[in-house]
Amino acid sequence: MTLTADLYFSFRSPYSYLAIGRYRELSEKRDVDIALKPVYPLAVRQPDFFERNHPNWLGYTFRDMFRVAQMEGIPFGPPRPDPIVQDAATRVIADEQPYIRRVTRMGQAAARRGKGLAFAHEAAQLIWGGQENWHQGEHLAGAAQRAGLDPAEIEAEVAEQAEALDEEIAANQQALEDAGHWGVPTLVLDGEPFFGQDRIAMAIWRMEQKGLGTP
Template identity: 75%
Template sequence: MTLTADLYWSFRSPYSYLAIGRYRAMTEQHDLDIALCPVYPLALRQPDFFERNHPNWLRYTLLDVMRLSQFHGIAMAPPRPDPIVQDIATRKIAEDQPYAYRLVRCGQAAARRGKGFGFAYEVSTLIWGGTENWHEGDHLANAAQRAGLDMAELDAEAEDDAEALDAEVAANQDRLEAAGHWGVPTLVFEGEPFFGQDRIDVALWRMQQKGLEERR
């Protein structure tokens, strides 16, 4: 019996990136289907979040994600460009966000096709895996192709159906909060949330309790 779960996820979250490859491996090794539910980055949902946080928060987060990438053997580098346009010195979020809206809308368009998980994995590997100017040239087109998608088609849908896609992304966020959390990455299995890249083993343990089997 195939078990199912939802993964609430952000293209800007380094912890989401650190989680998605490991969740992907879980689906390859077990009779499990994970549906990607993209949400907008916290910087867009709560623009004053970074200004309100402790001054050490950003420095610690950067230290933590780099050491976790080394611990898990996951290639990682600061994104160039950052999916969110932000003044690092003041932490202020710019009003114009050319990358984030494109990524999330295309991610939701991919999710409509049942291929959001693969799209998120390939694109986040570009963004966080060290590809400079990931938004230029054919980087995204090739990533979409690896996920079985057409980037031009996704971009057209993101532009033509932006309002409906945004409503679906907002519904993702509502479902995440209804499940009992607000942050990403959060896997929700049978109504139970597992927040963070450090809860993957716990999520696997719970699913095994519910009969999760290895693929044969």
């Protein structure tokens, strides 16, 4: 029996990156179909997000994401550039966000074709794996191609259907909230949310309770 689940994912989230490869491997090796549901990051949806956090939040998050990457053996480097355009000194989020909007729309276009998980993994490796100027040249086109997509077709769809793609992305966010969470990465299995890269083992445990075969 093939299980189905939804993975809510942001291309700006380091923890989404730290989870995506493991979820992709799970979907390729075991009988579960994981559909990617891209969402825009909180920095876009709630521009005052950083102002409302505890002063220690950012420092701890940086420490933690690097050690998770080290523990899991996942290549990790600060994104160059950050998918979000933000003033480093004031943390003010710019109104125009060309990088995150483009890549998230590409992710949704890939999801329309059932290849969202693969594209998100390939693109996230560029963004968070240390590829300088990941947004330029053929980097994202290469990610699309490695995911089994036609890069020209995806880019054309992003250019021509931006509003429709954004409506689908907004629907993803609403579905995440309806499932009982708001953050990413969150896997939703039969209405049950599993938030965080540290809940993958628990999600697999629940899948096995529901009939997921052993490797």
